[in-house]
Amino acid sequence: MLLYQHLASQLRAQIAQGSLRAGERLPSIRQLAHSHGVSIATAVQACLQLEREGLAQARPRSGYFVRAASPPLPATLPSRRRTPGTVSNPMLQDVLDMLARSDLLPLHSATPSLTLLPQSALTASLSRCLRRMPSAALDYAPPQGHLSLRRLIAQRYAQVGVTVSADEIIITAGAMEAISLSLRTLTQPGDVVLVESPTYHGILQAVAALKLKVLEVPNLPDRGIDVERLELLLRQHQVRAAVLVPNFNNPLGSVTDDEAKQALLKSCARHKTIVIEDDIYGELAWSGQRPAPLRRWDRHGGVITCGSYSKILAAGLRVGWLVGGDWTDALLRTKYFSTVGSASLPQLALADYLERHDLQRHLRQLCRALADNAQRMHEAIARHWPSSTRACTPQGGLSLWLQLPGMNAKTLFDEALREGIGTSPGMLFSSRGEYADCLRLSCGLPWSVALDRALRRLGQLADRA
Known part of the structure; x- marks a missing residue:
């Protein structure tokens, strides 16, 4: 056994025995080298080995930490709606009530x-645009x-291997307006729309507002959209459109791989189902390797891609877009008859920022x-939440x-609200309020004492719920 493997084995044993617990810092590289009588390079190799095994994580300028381990979610999650039906989930109103509150620690806000x-x-x-081009702004x-x-x-899409013309892009007030415009253009009340389960509650609200019927296809924690089930559902039902989030689905964070994406597009083309792709999270690949949008493999003009700067630059500017393809003219008419156009100043300011800075x-x-x-957050959950918690x-x-x-996550949701902590219970993410024992938290808040305290408190509430 090589020296670094021997050192890694010793550290691995300490983690297994609990001597080094989730979230705790490993001894520094210099400490490891000194205490074990090995070189700095050997100590580094040992830590890298633990990182490859998923037992440790490097933090910039802080060293290596023990990764949290929690029981994995089951390979499949329940999805009971196998026939089209209306969205009937009273909890969707609670989202609006919660968003109106400014006094919460926003673990509910993705x-x-x-x-x-x-x-x-x-x-x-923003200031430069107002100063230099006030009339246009x-x-x-x-x-x-x-x-x-x-x-x-369009240039950004080209950088990820997708050919898009500026002439087929329509600027919208965020991705939700893009999805809504697409549904309004493509569907009539009573049409069937396919969505994932679980899926973002805003998609369910948009479907409900247009009096559409919903059909749910499972999204699997380990591999994203269940393409085999999707094909079966499309054979059994006439589905006008599918609103899908193949890249970092909200709430699971799952990714549908490239092979499955291509199979999905072939199924939808075969059954004449238009895909409305919500790619709002595609740029947020933690590895830095952005997964390709469905548009990359669209050979039949059957994909409308929706995106936004809300999750990567500024939510409050409300600038999103859709790539309409063959549907661009129809979508533009819908946009014009709805809001005429989106605000000028945010568009000009974002263009100015993108031209001057390295996105x-x-x-x-x-x-x-x-x-x-x-x-x-995983580490805090492993320390403070019930041992049965899966993530x-x-x-x-x-x-x-x-x-x-x-x-019951609704009970935890209610108790957390009383203590000033926002969470998103799992029932929000299905058309009929399933996933009653699930919860979505946001990882968009920087780590802080207040966040650690909130997660500890949520663990206490979960323990007695």
Whole structure:
């Protein structure tokens, strides 16, 4: 056995025995080298080995820490709606009530903290646009959106291997308006729309508002959209559109792999089902390797891709977009008859920011911070929550999905609200309020004493719920 393997074996045994617990810092590289009589290089190799095994995590300028381990979620989650039906989930109203509150620690909000976003640079861009082009900034924007921003969006897609023309991009007020416009353009009341289960509650609200019927396809924690079930459902039912989140699904954080994405598109093309792709989390790959959007493999003009700057730059600017393809003209008419156009100043400011700053560098920093936040939260949950708690281990996005067998997450949600902590109970993420023992937390808040205290308190509440 090589020296670094021997050292790694000793550290592994200490972790297994509990001498080194989840979240605790490993001895520094110098301490390891000195106490075990090995070189610095050997100590580094030992820590890297533990990192490869998933037992340790490196934190910038802080050293190596023991990773949290929790029982994995089952390979499948319940999805009982096998026939189309209306959205009948009274908890969806509770979301609106909670969003109106400003006094909560926002573990319910899948949005990065402002401290992780380039506030100063964006403020400078806003000021510069008002100073240098006040007429354009304060006037109506073109219904399709400012060309300067649409070109930059098209360029970003080109960088990830997707060919998009600025002429098929429509600027919207966030990704939710893009999804809503797509549904309004494609469907009539009573049409059937396929969604994942679990899925983001905003998608369910949009479907309900348009009086559409919903059909649910399972999203699996380990592999994303269940493509085999999707094909079966499309054979059995006439489905007009499918609203899907293949990259870092909210709430599971799962990713549908490239092979499954291509099979999914072939199934939808065969059954004449238009795909509305919500790719809002695609840029938030913690590894830095962005998964490709469905648009990359669309050969039949059957995908409308929706995106947004809300999760990566500034939620409050409310700038999103859709890539309409063959549907661009129809979508633009829907947009014009709805809101005429989106606000000018945010579009111009974002274009100014993107032209002056390295977006990829910002994304690397943001994704590293989110990954670190998520790991620290996992560690706190392993320390303070019931031992039966199970957790997804996403590789990107903003969500941590937990399962607490035998517990009603609505009870925990209510008690947490009384203590000023926002959470998202699992029932919000299905059309009929399933996942009663599940909970979604956001990893968008930087680690802090207040966050550690809140997770400890949630663990105490979960223990008695």
